[in-house]
Amino acid sequence: MAEYADPDVLVSTEWVAEHHGDPTVRIVESNEDRALYTQGHVPGAVEIDWQVDLQDQVVRDYVDRKGFEEICRNNGIGNDTAVIFYGDKNNWWACYAFWVFKLYGHPKCKIMNGGRKKWQLEGRTWSTDRTTYPKTTYSAPEQDGSVRALRDEVLKHQKAGKNLVDVRSPEEYSGERLHMPDYPNEGALRGGHIPGAVNIPWPLSVNEDGTFKSAKELESLYCKANHLQRRSPTIAYCRIGERSSLTWFVLKYLLGFGNVRNYDGSWMEWGNCVGVPIIKGSLPSGEAGDDTTNQDS
């Protein structure tokens, strides 16, 4: 596979630098650390925070349709606007925000390849301006369930032996690392993984400079080393759904998987859920084996 399935979904830092004044484009920053945008952002970018803006503050879910429309209006995003996401941590949170925009069917979404890291490495200018845009109109459809997997769907998927990708670290996957009870930040009562899930830690998808690996490298990792097939329904998960958004993005847009969903409840839900199957150990089936890594690419 020489090229990404959707090569236009990624834009370069150069492209962003050239288009920040383009009225058909809106650059959106979404980070793990909330102070980074204030410290300095790509000129012309707005911040949409995955936690404070995109999540409902009472029910554990995303903002409803009206809430999403409000976010777009307030940031001068119209239905035809091309939204370019970028952020820290190799674009984890940018992919998460991208995924939420796809949940509400926004047609033109892209990722700035390399995120903040690449912008910084290239010595490009950061802005500290308070960036605002005139309000627009925006009309969103209801949520698109085809990108999202809920718990009972995951259970059904697992029972049918379908593809599951656990993108956490090997220690979280095996159940060796579990957050301590005193630190409920993202803790679960049980450690391990969903039976049958292959462990493909997300860092394997990205280069040192934060950009995504080549189509050939990604195909080798996901399809050859880990036997995932483009035609098979696939669900990705992690701890709270942000790393798995990145893997969802890779599988869908870079590798062209036709049916791939993000299980945003992820381990925070599964590891605390009464009665769901869990397995420990370094292999999908949990058996003690010859410790062959499934991460070779």
Add this chain to the structure above:
Amino acid sequence: METVNERIDQIVEEFVDLDAREKLELLLDFANRLPPLSADYLAKKENEDRRVHECQTSVFLWPEITDGSMHLVAEVAEEAPTVKGFVAILSEAVASRPQNEAQELPDDLLEKMGLADVLGMLRSRGLRAIVSRVRRELVEAE
């Protein structure tokens, strides 16, 4: 010298009337004030396990007592200025104060500063866990 309580009150005062963006700017100022590790502590970083493993961010903490006075030496990754700023605040609050004032570090510091809503629930919970840990380790340190 003010007590931990008084210092916390003063810091809270600085934050409370600012808008979200200004609060983050002030937090960044605190972050810039956290001194880099000395050669001694860089060596300790290699030899001791002082990393906060529960944290996704790279955070190293040394809550210590010297002659009855508290010090919090810390290193936080540059890419986490929120955490760095918050740890800097804790460090300034306890610096050179007697150990019995460790209890004055409040669990609801983020709420008092008006930062909890700006940061969101998950981040706030993580930072609250840092306060808890620092307080506990200072209380227990010898």
